Amino acid sequence: MQADDKQQAHYRQLLRRHVPRPPVARNTLLAFLVGGSICAVSQIFMNTYLRHGLSPEKAGALTAVTVVFIGAALTALGLYDEIVRVAGMGGSLPISGFSNSVVAPAMEFRREGWVLGVGARIFTIAGPVVTFGLLASILIGAGYLVFHLPLPR
Amino acid sequence: MPEVATAAPAQPTQRRNGATLLFEHAHVTGAASIAGPVEGRGPLGGHFDELAPDQLMGQRSWERAESHLLARAFSRLCDRLHLQKGDFDLLLAGDLLNQTVASAFAARDLDLPFCGLYNACATFAEALGLAAALCDAGFCRRVAVGTSSHHEAAERQYRFPTEFGSQRPPSAQWTATGAVMVAVESAAAQRAEARITAFTPGRVIDYGVKDPFQMGAAMAPAAADTLAIHLGDLRRGASDYGVIYTGDLARVGVPLCEELLRARGYDLRLHDCGTELFDPEHQDVHAGGSGAACSALVFAARLLPGLRGGDYGRICLCSTGSLHSTTTYQQGESIPAVAHALTLEATSAG
Numbered sequence: 001m002q003a004d005d006k007q008q009a010h011y012r013q014l015l016r017r018h019v020p021r022p023p024v025a026r027n028t029l030l031a032f033l034v035g036g037s038i039c040a041v042s043q044i045f046m047n048t049y050l051r052h053g054l055s056p057e058k059a060g061a062l063t064a065v066t067v068v069f070i071g072a073a074l075t076a077l078g079l080y081d082e083i084v085r086v087a088g089m090g091g092s093l094p095i096s097g098f099s100n101s102v103v104a105p106a107m108e109f110r111r112e113g114w115v116l117g118v119g120a121r122i123f124t125i126a127g128p129v130v131t132f133g134l135l136a137s138i139l140i141g142a143g144y145l146v147f148h149l150p151l152p153r
Numbered sequence: 154m155p156e157v158a159t160a161a162p163a164q165p166t167q168r169r170n171g172a173t174l175l176f177e178h179a180h181v182t183g184a185a186s187i188a189g190p191v192e193g194r195g196p197l198g199g200h201f202d203e204l205a206p207d208q209l210m211g212q213r214s215w216e217r218a219e220s221h222l223l224a225r226a227f228s229r230l231c232d233r234l235h236l237q238k239g240d241f242d243l244l245l246a247g248d249l250l251n252q253t254v255a256s257a258f259a260a261r262d263l264d265l266p267f268c269g270l271y272n273a274c275a276t277f278a279e280a281l282g283l284a285a286a287l288c289d290a291g292f293c294r295r296v297a298v299g300t301s302s303h304h305e306a307a308e309r310q311y312r313f314p315t316e317f318g319s320q321r322p323p324s325a326q327w328t329a330t331g332a333v334m335v336a337v338e339s340a341a342a343q344r345a346e347a348r349i350t351a352f353t354p355g356r357v358i359d360y361g362v363k364d365p366f367q368m369g370a371a372m373a374p375a376a377a378d379t380l381a382i383h384l385g386d387l388r389r390g391a392s393d394y395g396v397i398y399t400g401d402l403a404r405v406g407v408p409l410c411e412e413l414l415r416a417r418g419y420d421l422r423l424h425d426c427g428t429e430l431f432d433p434e435h436q437d438v439h440a441g442g443s444g445a446a447c448s449a450l451v452f453a454a455r456l457l458p459g460l461r462g463g464d465y466g467r468i469c470l471c472s473t474g475s476l477h478s479t480t481t482y483q484q485g486e487s488i489p490a491v492a493h494a495l496t497l498e499a500t501s502a503g
Binding site: 103111 | 257324357367
């Protein structure tokens with residue numbers, strides 16, 4: 001039986017009273033602390049690479065590679081999902097979270113084989129990020145082309 | 154909600170009142186339960202027949218592990234009752250996996266006539282009620298009833314890969330890992346542990362909840378509807394029951410269901426299998442447990458022993474299931490839900 005609009009509206013009112021709200025202040029604080037810590041650790045890597053004579057561009061790239069590797073390793077050890085459970089976007093948003101979103105399906109769907117499992121489903125979660133990231137870069141590139149803007153260095 | 158009419162009154166017979174089937178010859182003669190490691194650390198941990206050491210149990214996939222749980226519960230049941238698998242006339246089983254493969258693959262090794270059932274987390278009460286009907290009508294002497302669920306297998310099917318990190322809202326529920334097999338018999342002689350005396354198959358109810366992290370809220374109206382019909386058909390109230398259990402409404406759904414029932418004139422204090430399977434203070438399961446094994450595990454670990462030991466004279470179990478799939482909610486459909494209610498009585502009371 002599908003409840004009619006009036007019943008559904010009445011039920012939604014009931015839900016407002018009974019459904020618990022997420023602890024936003026606590027979640028935000030934890031996201032800030034954990035996300036901030038990931039960034040601070042990344043900065044330590046960056047500074048170390050710079051001190052060893054790498055150009056800022058190369059040091060930045062190497063830092064990203066390092067954090068992706070750490071995210072992948074923590075995913076493989078079954079720890080990264082525990083971090084995100086506590087930290088939310090503080091764990092998802094850094095590039096280590098992107099790494100987790102690629103490595104987790106690769107591990108999960110390995111049992112369906114290399115091609116239809118890992119190959120086909122590795123971007124199950126990261127796919128939309130890649131798709132819409134590409135789309136955004138095309139649109140911005142087209143904007144530069146049309147308005148003859150100087151390309152950023 | 155109060156406007157909902159009760160189910161169209163069918164021709165009353167001796168064996169049926171309204172939507173409720175009445176049984177005289179349906180006995181539960183035993184149950185065997187296996188729970189996962191998280192369930193094992195919960196408040197009922199000491200009451201399961203076996204605890205799985207980990208989620209994989211030496212199998213090569215979560216799905217195989219779930220099948221293995223169900224098959225193992227069956228062999229434990231046979232051991233407990235000193236029966237061979239050929240002593241059962243029929244196997245009724247169901248689970249949450251697509252095409253109910255956990256049950257079907259377990260049945261492959263059991264060599265029994267098999268009817269696979271799916272009503273999500275309401276499958277346990279559905280199977281138990283149907284088994285009681287088949288035994289009471291004389292079609293079967295002994296039926297094996299089983300359900301299973303597996304946390305990781307359900308996560309990867311319904312939500313995300315198991316190692317993917319995500320933060321869930323407080324109303325989310327935790328799919329239980331475990332399997333239960335129950336023997337239902339027509340003539341139980343000395344060994345009956347309880348009698349199944351009434352079964353109300355519920356209607357599918359949809360109050361427009363669309364969020365799969367709100368399953369308790371989606372299922373509460375179905376539970377209220379079935380419980381009101383069950384008690385109405387039997388002309389009973391809260392005082393006639395030792396305890397009334399819902400399946401897996403959890404901490405969000407229980408107060409909603411109680412409020413909907415109050416609007417229909419039933420002032421009930423509900424217990425919930427999803428709330429009691431885990432310890433919400435020390436286990437991070439959010440609103441509580443869910444899964445096809447959830448109400449089955451609590452039945453095997455708490456309700457059946459309670460009936461057998463004389464703690465309860467009569468109980469009601471109303472398993473609840475939300476009937477969505479990943480396809481339907483991604484397409485923006487709301488979540489239809491169903492609940493099936495059973496009355497069980499201690500044998501001494503009969």
